Amino acid sequence: MRADVAVRYNRSIMNRLANSTSPYLLQHAHNPVDWYPWGEEALAKARAENKPIFLSIGYAACHWCHVMAHESFENAETAAYMNEHFVCIKVDREERPDLDSIYMQAVTSMTGSGGWPMSVFLTPDLRPFYAGTYFPPVKRYNMPSFSDVLSGLVNAWQNEHDEIERVGNQISQHLQQMVAQPDKSNTSLTQEDLTRVTASITGAYDWGYGGWGDAPKFPQPMTIEFLLRRIDFSKFRELEKLPAIHALKSMARGGMYDVVGGGFSRYSTDSFWRIPHYEKMLYDNAQLALAYLHAWQITDEPYFKRIAIETLDFVAREMTHPDGGFYSSLDADSEGEEGKFYTWTKEEIGKTLADDSDFEFFAAAYGITEKGNWEGKTVLQRAMDDATLAARFNINEQQVADKLTDCHSRLLAARASRVRPGTDDKVLTAWNGLMLHAFAEAARFVDDKQKATEYSILAARNANFLLANLYVEERLHRSWRNGQVTNEVFLEDYAALIIGLIELYQTDFNNRWFVAAQKLADEMIAYFSDPEGGFFDTPQNGESLLIRPKDIQDNATPSGNALACEALLKLASFTDKAEYRDLAEKALTLVADSAMRYPTAFARWLSAAHRALDNGKQVAILFDAGIENAQAMLDVIRLAYRPNVVIAASPYPPPTDAPALLAGRPVKDGKAIAYVCEHFVCKQPATTPEELRTQL
Numbered sequence: 001m002r003a004d005v006a007v008r009y010n011r012s013i014m015n016r017l018a019n020s021t022s023p024y025l026l027q028h029a030h031n032p033v034d035w036y037p038w039g040e041e042a043l044a045k046a047r048a049e050n051k052p053i054f055l056s057i058g059y060a061a062c063h064w065c066h067v068m069a070h071e072s073f074e075n076a077e078t079a080a081y082m083n084e085h086f087v088c089i090k091v092d093r094e095e096r097p098d099l100d101s102i103y104m105q106a107v108t109s110m111t112g113s114g115g116w117p118m119s120v121f122l123t124p125d126l127r128p129f130y131a132g133t134y135f136p137p138v139k140r141y142n143m144p145s146f147s148d149v150l151s152g153l154v155n156a157w158q159n160e161h162d163e164i165e166r167v168g169n170q171i172s173q174h175l176q177q178m179v180a181q182p183d184k185s186n187t188s189l190t191q192e193d194l195t196r197v198t199a200s201i202t203g204a205y206d207w208g209y210g211g212w213g214d215a216p217k218f219p220q221p222m223t224i225e226f227l228l229r230r231i232d233f234s235k236f237r238e239l240e241k242l243p244a245i246h247a248l249k250s251m252a253r254g255g256m257y258d259v260v261g262g263g264f265s266r267y268s269t270d271s272f273w274r275i276p277h278y279e280k281m282l283y284d285n286a287q288l289a290l291a292y293l294h295a296w297q298i299t300d301e302p303y304f305k306r307i308a309i310e311t312l313d314f315v316a317r318e319m320t321h322p323d324g325g326f327y328s329s330l331d332a333d334s335e336g337e338e339g340k341f342y343t344w345t346k347e348e349i350g351k352t353l354a355d356d357s358d359f360e361f362f363a364a365a366y367g368i369t370e371k372g373n374w375e376g377k378t379v380l381q382r383a384m385d386d387a388t389l390a391a392r393f394n395i396n397e398q399q400v401a402d403k404l405t406d407c408h409s410r411l412l413a414a415r416a417s418r419v420r421p422g423t424d425d426k427v428l429t430a431w432n433g434l435m436l437h438a439f440a441e442a443a444r445f446v447d448d449k450q451k452a453t454e455y456s457i458l459a460a461r462n463a464n465f466l467l468a469n470l471y472v473e474e475r476l477h478r479s480w481r482n483g484q485v486t487n488e489v490f491l492e493d494y495a496a497l498i499i500g501l502i503e504l505y506q507t508d509f510n511n512r513w514f515v516a517a518q519k520l521a522d523e524m525i526a527y528f529s530d531p532e533g534g535f536f537d538t539p540q541n542g543e544s545l546l547i548r549p550k551d552i553q554d555n556a557t558p559s560g561n562a563l564a565c566e567a568l569l570k571l572a573s574f575t576d577k578a579e580y581r582d583l584a585e586k587a588l589t590l591v592a593d594s595a596m597r598y599p600t601a602f603a604r605w606l607s608a609a610h611r612a613l614d615n616g617k618q619v620a621i622l623f624d625a626g627i628e629n630a631q632a633m634l635d636v637i638r639l640a641y642r643p644n645v646v647i648a649a650s651p652y653p654p655p656t657d658a659p660a661l662l663a664g665r666p667v668k669d670g671k672a673i674a675y676v677c678e679h680f681v682c683k684q685p686a687t688t689p690e691e692l693r694t695q696l
Contacts, residue, residue: 210250
């Protein structure tokens with residue numbers, strides 16, 4: 001690399017990312033790299049100058065993205081070399097999941113693994129010819145230096161162009177084939193298949209530490225949710241012996257779970273859930289809050305409800321826009337140090353819990369020592385359970401819980417004075433849909449009236465925010481920040497929002513949410529459906545890319561196709577539109593073989609299949625006066641875990657925009673009346689809670 005092309009790095013100069021809405025792109029707006037956002041200007045420059053494209057994809061909370069930026073993109077000499085030889089494009093993977101999906105498939109095809117930051121080199125017509133993730137500034141970790149990669153590729157571009165063309169064509173053809181042939185077995189999953197796959201998932205469970213796989217260990221809420229659905233209460237009385245219950249308890253001991261402020265980190269760097277990768281993502285906390293809520297419904301253990309509530313309260317406190325949108329993530333780093341905001345020294349804890357007895361109690365609970373358990377500090381994780389603490393300190397278990405809550409509150413207040421991790425404050429429709437779902441169900445199910453009301457208000461504010469700010473000029477958008485929306489929208493945005501709105505409707509029975517959900521579903525079908533079955537990730541009038549992606553596998557977030565399948569199955573239960581169920585069942589045939597072979601990668605699909613096969617029940621409740629007249633009926637449904645039951649409720653007669661499930665069902669003698677139906681064939685009307693409970 002030529003030193004004479006180096007320029008002085010001046011942070012007062014901003015590049016082409018300065019006008020971006022993405023916090024991740026804005027983090028790079030002062031780099032000396034001449035970054036372009038993805039768009040025609042950059043692509044036209046590459047074509048006109050016949051330059052290779054360096055495509056760097058990451059996200060705001062990504063620790064190693066920050067590391068590579070500091071080591072390489074802030075280096076004036078490296079930046080000058082990049083500017084001379086490449087058209088450099090920076091992409092926020094959260095704003096552009098289509099680009100992330102396409103080129104991550106290229107990375108894994110070429111290297112055998114993936115991750116972020118994603119570093120891909122493209123021909124001007126967008127074919128990938130070299131790929132990797134993080135590259136260090138000097139050769140280490142058995143990886144070449146970023147400078148060596150750059151200079152090697154410049155040499156190849158100039159002297160081995162035929163080889164670049166060959167590799168680019170080969171990878172592009174491979175990506176095309178992956179889209180064209182997702183899994184066309186045209187077979188459907190059966191109940192027997194779900195039984196076999198449940199056994200397979202259980203057989204792979206880590207009973208030593210909880211969860212699945214080795215380090216880094218991820219929470220896998222979709223797998224847990226599927227297993228919760230499959231619990232056979234006639235056979236399993238010892239719920240502690242079930243993987244889903246065991247996993248949830250293992251994860252919430254601390255480490256990956258923030259016992260002080262609530263909420264979960266992205267993953268554990270070890271197999272024991274002890275040391276987290278500290279970034280907190282909205283989608284993880286949405287899915288995990290639901291899993292703990294459902295575990296509480298199943299077990300009636302207050303512990304699970306507490307974790308669900310603490311997680312939701314964390315989101316309400318730290319990840320919510322004043323107008324109701326939910327932010328995307330909290331960074332892993334603060335003051336340039338990973339985990340600094342969340343870790344403690346023994347001295348800091350002792351100073352905060354000044355009472356010696358409180359400190360002794362807390363130190364026993366969390367195994368606090370002078371040397372700590374991570375780089376001289378302590379990551380809080382339970383070392384002693386409630387029963388043992390109660391025996392040691394001669395108090396009962398409720399007193400243990402109360403003392404821990406008090407200690408956590410004092411530590412949270414002390415932590416508030418620290419420099420906070422950065423917040424990615426963009427509002428993403430898909431992720432907001434997931435969190436809307438969580439708040440809506442919590443409002444419906446928690447037995448704390450004050451919390452239920454609080455969550456109901458939060459959910460309604462979020463839905464109003466999304467419909468007012470992300471649905472603009474008769475179309476949905478992916479991302480909002482500071483009053484600006486991005487142009488793109490994706491399948492997962494539609495599907496997740498539809499589900500969130502359906503769940504909110506079942507909480508407050510405001511027909512507005514149901515009407516919006518059905519309108520969005522019809523648009524989703526029109527814009528994204530594939531005649532071969534399932535849905536594309538991008539709309540039919542979307543940007544022309546190397547391929548039109550159709551990702552059927554679940555990742556950290558559910559597959560857009562799996563969400564669409566679930567959304568249509570739910571809507572089919574409320575309406576008389578057979579098309580919804582037909583499209584969902586056709587989509588399920590795409591993954592029948594893959595889901596059996598790789599169940600944890602298709603867990604949201606498996607839950608959708610469980611819904612489709614179980615048929616479920618539809619409950620229509622009508623009443624003459626206020627909804628209080630029907631509250632006892634609603635409580636029968638709400639106070640048990642019934643994942644495949646849908647509820648519609650309305651004063652009689654229902655308005656014209658109410659779900660079709662309510663149509664033609666009279667009330668009797670001024671009393672609330674419940675109709676329990678399967679496929680719109682209904683049982684005798686139930687006029688008492690006891691009759692309804694029997695029919696369910």
